[in-house]
Amino acid sequence: MIQQGDTLAFDEMYEKYWAKLYAFAYNRLREKEACEEIIQDIFVSLWANRENLQITSSLSGYLFQAVKYQMLNFMKSTQVRNSYIDSFNHFRDALFDDSTNEQMALNDLKMMLEKSIEELPEKCQEVFRLSRIHHLSIQEIALQLNISHKTVENHLTKALKHLRSSLGDFLVFSLFFELFIS
Secondary structure, eight states: OTTTTOHHHHHHHHHHHHHHHHHHHHHHHOOHHHHHHHHHHHHHHHHHTGGGOOOOSOHHHHHHHHHHHHHHHHHHHHHHHHHHHHHHHHHHHHHHOOHHHHHHHHHHHHHHHHHHHHTSOHHHHHHHIIIIISOOOHHHHHHHHTOOHHHHHHHHHHHHHHHHHHHHHHHHHHHHHHHHHO
């Protein structure tokens, strides 16, 4: 009757076998969504190919055999997917694990920054360190050093301008070095 397109017969078969097929698949896979998808695919395929369907044994045997093959396909594809994910993760980790070089570059940058700060006048250094290292506001620095708000701003402007000009070459050089030497 299903071969002739009888939807009531198909619905009856679906109701009779869905839970049994799902339990069979779930006992082996233990993945709810995958089992539901496998069972659904089998019923969709059965309906889509109903006119050419050749069942030589029982309908029950045919359906359970179909579930078995779909589970094997699912397990193979999961294994391939997991293998690919592992390979990709190893590749990515090897490609991007540049922590030693990054640490060396960071240390170089810190040394260059410190050297550049030391080139500033003493008061300018003090204002810069209070602002950028100790995170004090301009108002707090002015009160602590007993200088005007405007003087603090001038010292910071002078320090930042000096650092940009002195470290700009270093940053360009370090990028060039990373790109062509690594």
